[in-house]
Amino acid sequence: MNNTMEYKGYIGSVEFSEADGIFYGKVQGIHSLISYEGTNAAELVSDFHGAVDDYLTLCIEEGTKPETAYKGSLNIRFKNKEMHKRIAAYALAHDQSINSFIEEAVEEKLARIASSRPKSRSKYSRIKD
Secondary structure, three states, X not given: OOOEEEEOOEEEEOEEEOOOOEEEEEEOOOOOOOEEEEOOHHHHHHHHHHHHHHHHHHHHHHOOOOOOOOOOOOOOOOOOHXXXXXXXXXXXXXXOOHHHHHHHHHHHHHXXXXXXXXXXXXXXXXXXX
């Protein structure tokens, strides 16, 4: 199950409240609170789109710049100092920055994840014996 959705560059969470019988969420990665809800998936998506559109309209009306999520800057804390030291030593020995090393490592991990996912099949495709 995918617990996020994206619209106009904003990523929203998808949660479910069993007690209230509703789906709900909020836009991630910004300080402004943009929340939405719905009793089914279609309503949730529609309210998410409407909430983002309302936020962007409000920014225009107030003459403010909309917040941008995930600008490419991130602080990382390692559980042990030795890993930080090993990364720094490797990066230095290979004439690259720690940032470029970490970016390369993350790109490789994401590529492995993408290639290991099973290809989705259409419910109408035939399975050959």
